[in-house]
Amino acid sequence: MGKGGKLLALLLVLAVSLGLAAGCGGDKKAATPAPAAGGKKLIIYTSMKESLIGGIVEGFKKKNPGIEVDYQSAGAGKLMAKIAAERQSGKILADIIWTSEVPDFYNMKKEGILEQYKTPVLKELLNPFADYDGYFTAARLGTLGIAVNTDKIKTPPAQWADLFKPEYKGAFGVADPALSGTAYMSVALLEKQFGWEFFDKLRANGARIGKGSGQVVDDTASGELAASLAVDYITNDKISKGAHIALYYPPELLLAPSPVAIFKGGQNLDAAKKFVDYLLGPEAQALIANEGTLSVRADVKSPAKFKLPDPADALKRSIKIDYVQMMATKETTIKKFTDTLQGKK
């Protein structure tokens, strides 16, 4: 090993470190898209799809030109995992969370990571939470109905029991509750209303577990399924693009409120409050209604083409459930549901 070997060795070591540094530089940008100085950028984590959140953020930016906003859209489970990891490393990067997994919000409230904010517009809103205390506020009333492929199902389903009919044999799909928060919500609600017997009968008629809550709708549109348990705005988005599906609501309505909350200790508290107020205001709620889901404002009606129920009426006829208890039984409910539909029981 001579002098040259040393040099080469040093060079290699240097190159590796440089490579690491270069890699770091490149990746940092990817990880956090240009964080503004002092963390002034308002960051929203949401499970709402692009079509819904994109327009709302644009509208908010237009009204508040001084505030920079960024959002991350992903499944509620992924977002909660990210928040858990961020908490471990000391700081939650998001200012606002808006998903459809109500139990998560009760959980976060219990753990004390949410900021209490009683929005001034509250009295104008429909509030699905009897124990409302300002830690989170429903910003959308999601509904779930039966989406049917109109080429395959000619008589629209009028009640849940219609799913046991032969036309749905082997061709009704429910999203995997382990993957989708709304699917878990609807399984819990249906179980509350009809008991496990309902799922036994579904199984007897060959109902299938799909993947995400969107995929069952796409499978219905393609004809792989004749019908599925479907989220309103996902279905309506596909209907407006020309898919051969229609959405029907049995009398016992599945309602999944999507709460919005502010994280404690963020540096953008004022901006975050402004965003929550905007989200609950008539303008953003009209955007929500126009995407084919229910607004939390009684005065904002969804366009007639969606044939959605009236928000106030929907709230009244929806199946009620104890969210705190629902949180505790999540794992067993999902396991029992999966075993039932896969016939492992």
Place this chain on the structure above:
Amino acid sequence: MSPITRKSGFGVAQLLLFFSISILVIVVAVPVLLILFNAFWVDGEFNIGDVAKIIMEPDTYQALVNSLIIACGTTIGSTIVGTFFAWLVTRTDLPYKGFMKAMFLVPFMLPSFIGALAWKMLLSPNAGFINKFFINSLGFAGPIFNIYSYLGIVLVEVMYLFPFVFIQVCGALERMDPTLEESARISGAGLFTITRKITIPLVLPSILSGALLIMLYSMAHFGTVAVLGIENGIFNIPTLIYHKIHQSGGSFDSIRTGTVLATVLVVTAALIIWLQGKILRKGHYQIIGGKSFRPMELKLRALRVPLLALCLAYIGFTIVLPTAVIFLVGGLKTYGLAFTWENLSLNNYKFILFDYKVTRDAIWNSVTLGLSAAVITMFAGVMISYVIVKMKVRGKGILEFLGMLPFSVPGSVIALGVILAWSGKYGINLYNTVWIILVAYIARYMAFSLKANSAALEQVHDSLVEAARSCGATMWQSLRDIVLPLVRPGMLAAFFLIFLPSLRELTVSIMLYAPTTRTIGVAIYTLNEDGETVVSAALAGIALIIIIVGQSLINRFTRKAGT
């Protein structure tokens, strides 16, 4: 040389060795050890009974059996298909052999989970385009084939994995000394006897080694089973690990189940690698460099045209058809519409490239991750290979052993290992950041870099350096002017061997991604899971374009560099 320089030179050697060992220990050994540790130690005690209990749980046991069924089916299928086509393009007078050979290698480039998506669109029981065609136009009562089945999964994997055998057998058949066959023929043996007694024994090691590669790959393969199996409750080891981790939000029980499953994968992989080494060692005398001979070509006569048609049909069916379906579905307004002009547009492609944040981020993430991983792994690989191949320091044995590790650790094991190592338990928390994917990529692709770089370094004979030195060059000069230029092709090869596969990587990143850190593979998979079938198809189309353009650029580039 004065004792002083010798001493400091020794110091640098030690430093290099130390660096090399630490890189491998940190990125590969620690994650694997943590998996084994977590699998076998419960509450600080060695507990093998518990491991057995977990394996015997119905879910886990079924996944193990499924992995085995799928891997065996895929291996047998791919071996038959690969050997047959290899024989066809090397030893017969099939027309357009060169073109055919190139086409049979195309599936290497295609990510199999994109293939699985395409086949799902073609052959899902009620809505697959082929099944619908048979039911609606030909009056069949039901679907002709259900892709959501063991057979479906195996067939799709065979389509995209058979090149492993194909390329090995092609090589063996081309290098084989034809005089062996000729002398048998002169001694009066018939074609059947020659094939049975000469050709097959000669090629068998290559066939087996290719088959074992496929077995290893299929056991640890996530994409196809995830796309086609999960809905019918068919899980293999990687998909079950993913499902457990995903479902739990990190609860210890599911991570432990994951580690036990991962341990099974590691042991199987080690066994396969060991077997492969044994077979290759046993077979080394048989591969004879008879490059100046042209092997006898079998005249196909009347079968020439039908076999050509078969090859073309196979290529059309496995490559052209799925690719076309991906691009067509990517152009649809929404899934389920017919392919008519008013339903087709480029809007989805525009949307994912310019408007949709998730896909734009994913493309950016994959490209930067791929570049960073390739650059880092390339340099680290040169350094480690240099120590292993050229340097004489004490403690090199450890490094040689560690250098073997990356070859035998499957992707999902690495992913689980980095979760255990880097999620804050040991001081650093990278979980849910892009860094954890980078660390995992480095571990996953180190094997490629080591292979390419040590091959290049081994070709540099010490006498070249000695000759330069005896002409008066300093050590540094000889390294700079002789060794580095000679090794450069190896480094470049390593770079591309890492960069391109990382662009389409799914198995590792699906376990590690966070909302901000999707890769292209993850974005395609999650969009499909979310029911954005047309958008995910469009992104898959873009990914195919990137991969194919990249590959052809590299082919052109390396050909130029080679001449």
